[in-house]
Amino acid sequence: MVMRTRAAWLPWALPAIVLVTVFFLAPFLLNVRFAFSSWTSFRAEITWNGLENVRTLIDQDLLANAVTVTVLYAILCMAIQNTVSLSLALALQRTSGINTVFRSAFFLPTLISPLAAGYIWRGLLAPDGAVNSFLGIEWAWLGEPSTALVVVAFIDAWKWSGLITLVYIAGLNSIPKSLLESATVDGAGPWTRFRRVVFPMLAPALTFNVAVTLVGALSAYDVIAATTGGGPGDHTRALNVVMRQQWGQGFFGSASALGFTVTLLVIATAVPLVWWLRRREVTG
Amino acid sequence: MRAPSRLLGAAIGAVLALSLSGCGSSAPEGTGQVKLTLWHNSADPAPLLEMYKKFEKQSGHKIELVSIPSDGFEDTTQTKWATGDRPDILEYHATASGLLALNPAANLRDLTGEAYIARSGDLYQAAGSVNGKVYAAITGFPQVFGLYYNKKVFTAAGLTPPTNFAELAAACPKLKAAGVTPVFESGGSIWPVQILPILYLAGANQSNAYGKAIAGHSSTLADAGSPFVSGLTAYAKLKADGCFNKDIVTAKFEDSMKALVTGKAAMVAQHSDMLPALLAAAGGDQKTVDESVGFVGLSSDKPLVTYAPGPIGTFYLPKTGDAAREKASLDFVRFMTGPAYAEYITASKTFPVLKDVPDPQGVPAVLQDVKKAYDTGAVIAFNSDIPGMGGLAQLMSELIAGQKDPQKAATQLQGQVEQAAKAAGLPGW
Numbered sequence: 001m002v003m004r005t006r007a008a009w010l011p012w013a014l015p016a017i018v019l020v021t022v023f024f025l026a027p028f029l030l031n032v033r034f035a036f037s038s039w040t041s042f043r044a045e046i047t048w049n050g051l052e053n054v055r056t057l058i059d060q061d062l063l064a065n066a067v068t069v070t071v072l073y074a075i076l077c078m079a080i081q082n083t084v085s086l087s088l089a090l091a092l093q094r095t096s097g098i099n100t101v102f103r104s105a106f107f108l109p110t111l112i113s114p115l116a117a118g119y120i121w122r123g124l125l126a127p128d129g130a131v132n133s134f135l136g137i138e139w140a141w142l143g144e145p146s147t148a149l150v151v152v153a154f155i156d157a158w159k160w161s162g163l164i165t166l167v168y169i170a171g172l173n174s175i176p177k178s179l180l181e182s183a184t185v186d187g188a189g190p191w192t193r194f195r196r197v198v199f200p201m202l203a204p205a206l207t208f209n210v211a212v213t214l215v216g217a218l219s220a221y222d223v224i225a226a227t228t229g230g231g232p233g234d235h236t237r238a239l240n241v242v243m244r245q246q247w248g249q250g251f252f253g254s255a256s257a258l259g260f261t262v263t264l265l266v267i268a269t270a271v272p273l274v275w276w277l278r279r280r281e282v283t284g
Numbered sequence: 285m286r287a288p289s290r291l292l293g294a295a296i297g298a299v300l301a302l303s304l305s306g307c308g309s310s311a312p313e314g315t316g317q318v319k320l321t322l323w324h325n326s327a328d329p330a331p332l333l334e335m336y337k338k339f340e341k342q343s344g345h346k347i348e349l350v351s352i353p354s355d356g357f358e359d360t361t362q363t364k365w366a367t368g369d370r371p372d373i374l375e376y377h378a379t380a381s382g383l384l385a386l387n388p389a390a391n392l393r394d395l396t397g398e399a400y401i402a403r404s405g406d407l408y409q410a411a412g413s414v415n416g417k418v419y420a421a422i423t424g425f426p427q428v429f430g431l432y433y434n435k436k437v438f439t440a441a442g443l444t445p446p447t448n449f450a451e452l453a454a455a456c457p458k459l460k461a462a463g464v465t466p467v468f469e470s471g472g473s474i475w476p477v478q479i480l481p482i483l484y485l486a487g488a489n490q491s492n493a494y495g496k497a498i499a500g501h502s503s504t505l506a507d508a509g510s511p512f513v514s515g516l517t518a519y520a521k522l523k524a525d526g527c528f529n530k531d532i533v534t535a536k537f538e539d540s541m542k543a544l545v546t547g548k549a550a551m552v553a554q555h556s557d558m559l560p561a562l563l564a565a566a567g568g569d570q571k572t573v574d575e576s577v578g579f580v581g582l583s584s585d586k587p588l589v590t591y592a593p594g595p596i597g598t599f600y601l602p603k604t605g606d607a608a609r610e611k612a613s614l615d616f617v618r619f620m621t622g623p624a625y626a627e628y629i630t631a632s633k634t635f636p637v638l639k640d641v642p643d644p645q646g647v648p649a650v651l652q653d654v655k656k657a658y659d660t661g662a663v664i665a666f667n668s669d670i671p672g673m674g675g676l677a678q679l680m681s682e683l684i685a686g687q688k689d690p691q692k693a694a695t696q697l698q699g700q701v702e703q704a705a706k707a708a709g710l711p712g713w
Contacts, residue, residue: 041362041385042671042708060699127531143471143533145685229474230678232533233685248359249674250385251703252366 028263034256041250053257062242066258069149070218070238070265076153077217082209085161086202089168090194103169107162114159118226121155125227142228145235152236156223160216164209171205172198207277215270219262239265318612319346320372323361325595327354328375329560331631332597338627339619345612347373357595358382358674370602372613378411378420378593380499380669384708386600392419393601393610400621403638410492410664411593421617423625424597425635427555428654429479429590429665431582432562435575437464437550445551445580447587449484449518452551456527459550466527468549469684470537477532477680479553480522482665484515486583486590489666498701499670501712505701506694511666514584516690520683532684541565545576553582556654557594574649581657589657592665672704673697 035053039046057063088106092099109117124130125141132138141151175198183193199206221240224230230237230245243258322336336347350371352360361376365386376382386392395401396418401408404422412420431452433445441462446452452467459466470476488494488511497503498512505512522528529535529549541558542565543549556579566572581589599620601613620628621638629636633644635655647655667673679697682688688696705713 038707040704040707041366041387042704043387044390056699056703060696060703122534126534140531140534143531229472231471231474231681231685233682233687234678235685244359245675245678247366248356248362249672249700249704250362251707254703 031256032260034253035260037253037256039253039256041252046253049253053254057242057254057257063258063261065234066237066239066242067261067265069234069236070220070240070262073149073153073220073224073236073238074214074217074269076150077156077220078210078213080153080157081161081164081213082206084157085164085209086168088161088165089172092165093169093172103162103166106165109159110162112159114222115226117155117159118223121158122227125151143232145232148228148232148235152224152227153217155227156217156220159223160213164213167205167209168202171202175201203277203281207274207281210277211270211274214273215266218266218269316608317344317346318606318609319348320609320613320616321348321350322373322375323350323352323364323371324375325354325357326351327557328596329632331628334631335620335624335628338624339616342619342624343612343615345615347616370604372601372604372609373616374600374602375595375598376600377595378422378598379665379667380411380414381667381671381673381704382595383412383414383419384671384704384710388414388417388419388600391602393603393614395419395421395601395617398617398621400617400638403621403640405639407593407637410668412598419600420593421599421621422593422597422637423599423620423628424594425556425637426591426658427557427594428658428662429483429553429555429592430654430657431483431551431553431580432544432650433551433578433580434544434547434549435578437462437547441550445578447580447582448487448585449582450585452582453518453522453525453527455550456522456525460526464547465529465543465549467522467529467551467553468535468540468543469528469532469553470535470540471532471681471684472534472539473537474681475677476537476540476554477684478677479555481512481515481519481676481680482667483553483582483590484518484584485511485666486581486588486663487511487585489590489663490588492664492666492669495664495666495669498666499705499710501705501710505698506691508691510694511584512697513690513694516683516693518584519680520690523684533681537561538565545572547576555592555594556651557596559648559651562650570648577650579650579653579657581661583663586661587657588661588663589654590665591658591662592668670701670705671708671710672701675700 034046036048036050037046038049038052054063092103092106122142126132127138127140127143131141139147142148179197179201180193183197188196219240220238221244224236224238224241225244228236230241239258239262243255243262246258247255336349339345340347352364358377361374362385370391376386394417396416398418398421400421401418407422408418408420412418412422431445437459438445441458441464443455443458446455456466467480469480485494494503494511498505503510507513523532529543537554537558538561540549540552540554541561544552545562545565562573562577563570581587583590599617601610601617604610625636625638626641629641630644633647633651635643635647667676675697679688679693683690683693702713
């Protein structure tokens with residue numbers, strides 16, 4: 001019986017297994033050694049140097065800040081995107097002409113390149129840009145330490161919320177109407193219906209969206225590069241931004257160590273998170 | 285069945301043979317003509333691109349241009365280089381720090397002894413060479429760093445352009461009182477904010493003394509009261525005194541050019557290869573640029589310009605192992621530095637680096653100012669020979685944001701220099 005079940009799913013899973021192995025697992029396993037090597041552009045020899053790259057990054061005040069910025073950015077992106085997208089999904093759940101127009105409009109930024117999105121917003125948010133003209137204020141949104149990281153997280157949310165909204169809409173539409181009707185008959189108001197019926201039933205969509213937004217933001221680079229380049233100072237200098245800078249200076253070993261750190265962060269965050277959310281789907 | 289299989293085998297064999305012959309860049313045997321790959325900076329001016337075509341026409345070889353964006357040029361080149369990919373000709377920085385990052389002994393062909401070197405004066409003492417071996421063919425006039433200033437603004441304020449940091453600090457309040465931004469800095473482009481501290485250090489770097497001391501590890505950037513710490517301190521004081529534009533963190537270098545030309549700003553620290561950007565900011569009107577913009581040298585205490593050989597027109601020949609292509613790429617270098625060089629100088633209206641080539645006619649007034657300042661007193665940028673200085677611009681961003689003080693920034697940069705110098709195996713580390 002077990003054999004038959006395995007035989008049944010294997011052909012369907014095989015393409016995914018092959019793709020993940022060839023494009024993710026194998027490159028990761030083949031490259032992880034470089035994080036512990038003396039690889040630079042300055043010489044041909046690559047030798048094992050243990051944790052020297054990590055020590056160097058710590059000595060140069062680069063690692064701790066980059067990890068802090070990355071984690072903060074990921075939490076912000078995840079929170080903003082899921083809040084905005086869930087609200088939009090609730091507003092646009094019903095399939096109608098006008099809602100289809102709005103769904104398309106909110107989905108459009110997903111199709112734009114992240115770099116292009118970053119450049120567009122950098123122009124809009126410049127001190128003499130359209131946003132300040134509209135608000136009648138003078139504020140360097142991307143140049144002030146207090147706002148830069150949050151603003152970049154909002155730009156990322158603007159870019160991806162359309163996609164996350166669609167997932168929530170699909171989740172909302174899969175909730176049986178009879179369940180909501182029963183709750184209404186039992187006297188539940190809109191808020192209680194949402195809290196007690198809708199939100200728990202959205203658990204699979206929530207698991208997917210939280211995991212995707214968090215993991216995506218942990219490996220952030222493009223929007224940050226296009227908007228702040230890591231500045232002001234090092235306030236938006238996420239791990240991948242530092243990795244690019246190290247790489248550009250020829251310190252390939254240190255850059256690999258930073259890449260490895262991103263991988264560790266993703267594994268350390270995503271695995272327990274998905275495990276907890278999946279468990280919540282069952283028990284909740 | 286057997287016949288079709290044989291046919292299929294033959295067809296596959298033929299396709300493979302054709303594909304393999306296409307893998308090499310060599311053209312059909314016997315013609316001696318090959319296809320050369322040239323990684324070049326996207327900012328190459330039109331006259332230089334024209335020279336590539338002229339070489340193709342004269343030699344019969346083909347040049348496949350691979351354009352590397354000038355924004356992020358070093359990063360992108362390093363990324364491609366790190367994969368092991370090698371062009372036949374590489375356009376890249378001539379500074380020792382840039383050259384060391386290519387691991388020249390292992391990867392580049394030694395051009396020592398080529399005729400153009402003897403015609404270049406002492407250029408290769410300061411650039412394009414490592415351990416006495418010349419790897420570069422430099423055809424472009426060095427980037428000359430100094431202070432662009434708006435003549436009309438200074439005349440209106442009754443001031444003369446500053447040539448040292450004390451004069452610069454003194455001019456600030458007067459220019460501010462006149463409603464002008466004294467110095468426009470472009471932190472949004474990151475790299476321009478390192479120029480002023482580098483200019484400051486020209487005073488301490490005559491004959492490249494300071495650069496050699498740092499590269500040779502007899503001094504460190506972070507020594508108490510070091511010229512580098514003093515330069516950063518002077519910069520921080522200018523910022524504290526309100527000498528810079530309010531949007532220093534977000535402004536791009538194009539904004540600085542526009543502010544200078546329009547007179548919104550009095551000064552911008554930049555280099556001579558930015559003249560096309562200056563012209564673009566003036567809407568392509570050379571007359572406006574000539575009438576409104578001048579150029580002077582500036583250092584801690586005297587009027588000195590800082591120079592650094594730039595990437596535009598600096599060529600290297602990576603080792604490829606293909607004899608035909610290596611011969612053709614050497615022909616390219618000989619073409620660029622041979623009789624055709626005078627044509628290039630005439631067309632590009634820049635100054636020659638090879639002796640016996642006359643200066644071009646019709647050089648814009650600002651560029652003449654640059655040349656005059658260069659001839660009066662020029663010092664090589666102190667960071668030219670020091671590997672690991674790529675982090676300076678990032679540290680300046682932190683200094684501007686108030687996250688680092690000069691001493692701490694110097695200590696951190698010294699760590700990066702040490703990391704690179706050890707990796708490069710420099711003597712003294």
